[in-house]
Amino acid sequence: MPTVKRAAFNSRWLPIMLLLPQLSVIFVFFYWPAWQAAQSSFFLEDPFGFGATFVGFDNYLRLFRSAEYMRTAWFTLFFTVMVTFFSLAIALLLAVKADAVIRGARTYRTLLMWVYAIAPPVAGFITLILFNQRWGPLTNFFGLFGWDFRVGLSPFDTGFAMILASVWKQIPINFIFFLSGLQSIPRAINEAAMIDDRSGREPLLAGDLSPAGTDRLFPPHHQHHLCAVRHVRDHRHDRAQQPRKQSGYACLQGLCRRIPRAGYRRLLRAVGGADGAGSGPDRLPVPAGRTAHSLQLRTDR
């Protein structure tokens, strides 16, 4: 992808003026403190502020030789992997189901996104209540199975509670991203996948996961790509009377390969139809057989 538009503007001072606020904020509040932080990492500061001694890499060596630091770092890695895995897995499952049901879909969505508004310290507070030693509901619940849950005393139990709380807090964000990715998959692709395999397993693995996955990584870029897919879908419309047997993923790939041939002119036309500016006589005619509505760029995402 080019990093600058082909038909870029040639003004000399305007881009500098545009960049100035960002660059000045970054220099004052990022590079300056970052430089000071890096510099001071080579010095040993006097505890009362009377100067500092240069110690080279001693601070770093002490850090990496400290067993406690290494243990903490490894636990952080383990914690991150666990939270990422479980929050992604649960959110994906819920998003796929929320995308599949028709009745009550909006209610489910609202309920599942709700926790996004809760601040992390409040989530921690809730966890402390749930795992209270005397009357915590979850402590009692695990007690029923003979698990004597002790937050703050047993390392395993504490880690478990931390991971549970973080997964709980992370699910809504992942859910929102997954759902918006899933909803922008054209119905046609789902149908093609359903023709292949009615069990509902394969569409998730092949058809759904790939676009939703890219969406999670790169939402903005993906919009363009989806817009193109949607467009080619309309283009394909006349041929679709005899649907070929294709898995969902193969179908999507086929659509993507056609984008360059379908041309960016069509994309442009779609954008013109979106903001209502092209309603004058200079508007490009909508091809027969296609509704103007199907050409519109979705802006409600």
Place this chain on the structure above:
Amino acid sequence: MTDFPLSAPLAAAAPTANRKRLSWRKAFDHAILIAGSLFMLAPVLMLVQMSTVPDAQIMQTGPSLEIGGEFWSNLDKAIFGSMSFSGKNTGLAMFINSMILGLGFAIGKIVVALMAAYAIVYFRMRFATLAFWLIFTTLLLPLEVRIVPSYEITQKLGLLNTYTGMILPLIASATATFFFRQFFLSVPEELVEAARIDRAGPIRFFFDILVPLSRTMIAAIFIIMFVYGWNQYLWPTC
């Protein structure tokens, strides 16, 4: 999403033998969604229940299923009550501070990032790549890592105990700029060509075409940034 016209004949042609299995699957879907909603919601409901009973009772028995009558008085204490000596440090004051920080941070960041991303993507500049990398490197060191020198610098600039000092250091990161750059790159090239043919200048193109096009993007980033600013506890307590 508009329905693909194919769906109508397909649905009609679909065999009806699978109806029973399908309804089981629907029930299963709903069961998973209900379980997920309960998992997400139950802790919050528990918190609401706890806010309706006197605090002494909470200390004794913890959360229960009883709905007490103390909700409004508890809410009043939380919002207008103060535990500080001056009596100024109420929940409402903190709420207003969070609001100013969240709004100032989100709006400031979006304005700065929009301008910078526009300059990087739509202008032929000698140092465009360098500028991009200068901005992009800021993702490497989060504020928590450089918090002590940041505090020192804010103090040197005399910005302690001001909203500016709270907001500006938070703006110094590249997330929004990066998102807008990616989005601008995906905007079709023909738009800027057409604008130039119609003799629109860079400023007119920005306000009349690019900003309206990125409205959804701006809204999404605003929500993310606002929540990020609202949830800042470390930097403002410095």
